[in-house]
Amino acid sequence: MVIETYNLTKKFNGKGGFENISLSVKEGEVFSFLGKNGAGKSTFIRTLLGILYPTSGGGLILKKPLGDVNVRKKIGYLPELFQYHNWLTGYELLFNHGLLYKMDKENIKKRIEEVLNIVGLKGHEHKKIKEYSKGMKQRIGLGCAILSDPKLLFLDEPTSALDPVGRKQVRDIIFKLKNEGKTIFLNTHLLSEVELVSDRVAILDKGIVKEVGTMRELMNSPILLSIGNLNENIINELKKFDPTLKKVGDKIEMYVNDDEVLPKIAQCVIKNEGLLYMMKRKENVLEELFIKTVGEGDER
Numbered sequence: 001m002v003i004e005t006y007n008l009t010k011k012f013n014g015k016g017g018f019e020n021i022s023l024s025v026k027e028g029e030v031f032s033f034l035g036k037n038g039a040g041k042s043t044f045i046r047t048l049l050g051i052l053y054p055t056s057g058g059g060l061i062l063k064k065p066l067g068d069v070n071v072r073k074k075i076g077y078l079p080e081l082f083q084y085h086n087w088l089t090g091y092e093l094l095f096n097h098g099l100l101y102k103m104d105k106e107n108i109k110k111r112i113e114e115v116l117n118i119v120g121l122k123g124h125e126h127k128k129i130k131e132y133s134k135g136m137k138q139r140i141g142l143g144c145a146i147l148s149d150p151k152l153l154f155l156d157e158p159t160s161a162l163d164p165v166g167r168k169q170v171r172d173i174i175f176k177l178k179n180e181g182k183t184i185f186l187n188t189h190l191l192s193e194v195e196l197v198s199d200r201v202a203i204l205d206k207g208i209v210k211e212v213g214t215m216r217e218l219m220n221s222p223i224l225l226s227i228g229n230l231n232e233n234i235i236n237e238l239k240k241f242d243p244t245l246k247k248v249g250d251k252i253e254m255y256v257n258d259d260e261v262l263p264k265i266a267q268c269v270i271k272n273e274g275l276l277y278m279m280k281r282k283e284n285v286l287e288e289l290f291i292k293t294v295g296e297g298d299e300r
C-alpha cells in the first residue's frame with residue numbers, strides 16, 4: 001500500500017476537520033476523495049503530508065509514518081488555490097521548485113524539458129506566469145508537483161476553477177501520470193471528474209467517510225434496454241431477466257444489473273426476431289449516490 005491510515009482524526013479545537021478515517025490506497029491507482037465544500041478533504045491531504053499534526057490515530061505514507069521528512073521528497077503536491085509567482089516565467093518557477101527539492105541543476109534542466117512536454121507547456125516556458133491562462137497556471141502548478149518525479153501525487157481540486165477544455169487537459173495529464181505508474185490522490189467535488197479518472201472513490205461527509213469502493217461497486221449502474229417487434233414469446237422470455245419490464249409505446253423497456261445476462265438477452269431477441277433499439281447504462285448514478293449520502297443541505 002502507498003497510503004494507509006488508521007482511525008486518523010484531525011480536529012481544530014474539537015471542530016471541523018475529519019474523524020476516524022481508516023483507508024488504504026494501492027500503488028498505481030487514482031483514488032478520489034469526493035465531498036462538498038468544507039467536508040474535510042484538504043485537511044485530510046494536509047494531515048497526510050505532515051503539514052498538520054493529527055489529533056489522534058495515525059498512518060503510513062510510502063511505508064513511513066506520517067510527517068517523515070525523507071518521504072516528502074518522493075511526494076508531489078498541488079495545493080488548492082496554488083499561489084503563483086506571477087512575476088516569474090514558467091521556466092523560472094519550475095527551476096526554483098527544483099532547487100527547493102534540492103535537485104542538482106543539470107537534473108533540473110533535463111527534468112524541466114520532460115515536464116513541459118507532459119503538461120503541454122513546451123513553447124510557453126519563457127512567458128511570465130501573469131500572461132498564462134487559468135488552465136496554463138494550473139498545468140504549471142502540476143509541473144511543479146511532478147518535477148521531482150514523485151511516486152505519489154496529491155492533487156487538491158486541480159480542475160475546479162477550469163473550463164471544460166482546461167479540465168480535459170488536466171484530466172489527460174492525470175491519465176498520462178497514471179500510465180507511468182504514479183499513484184494519484186485526488187480531492188474534488190466534481191462528480192464528472194471522478195467518474196472519468198478514478199479507480200476508487202471515498203465519499204466524505206462532514207469529516208466522516210460514508211462510502212468507499214471501486215467505481216463499479218459504487219455505481220452499480222443498471223443497464224437499460226429498449227426492444228421492439230414484440231410478440232408474447234419474447235415478452236415472456238424477457239420477463240425472466242426483468243420481471244418489472246414496462247411497455248413504452250410499441251416497445252418494452254427493461255433494466256438489468258448484471259452484464260453477464262446481456263448475451264442471453266441478445267440470443268433471446270434474435271431467436272424471437274425482436275429488434276434492439278437501445279442499450280445504455282443508467283446515467284447520473286454517482287450523482288444520485290452522492291446526494292443520497294451527503295444530502296442536499298448546506299455545507300457545515
Ligand SMILES: Nc1ncnc2c1ncn2[C@@H]1O[C@H](COP(=O)(O)OP(=O)(O)OP(=O)(O)O)[C@@H](O)[C@H]1O
Nearest residue numbers: 012016017035036037038039040041042043044300
Ligand atoms: N486551520 C483551520 N482552523 C480551523 N478550522 C479549520 C481549519 N482548516 C479547516 N478547518 C475546518 O475544517 C473543515 C474542513 O475543511 P477543509 O478545508 O478540509 O474542507 P474541504 O473539503 O477541503 O473543503 P473545500 O472544498 O471548501 O476546500 C471546515 O469546517 C473548515 O472550516
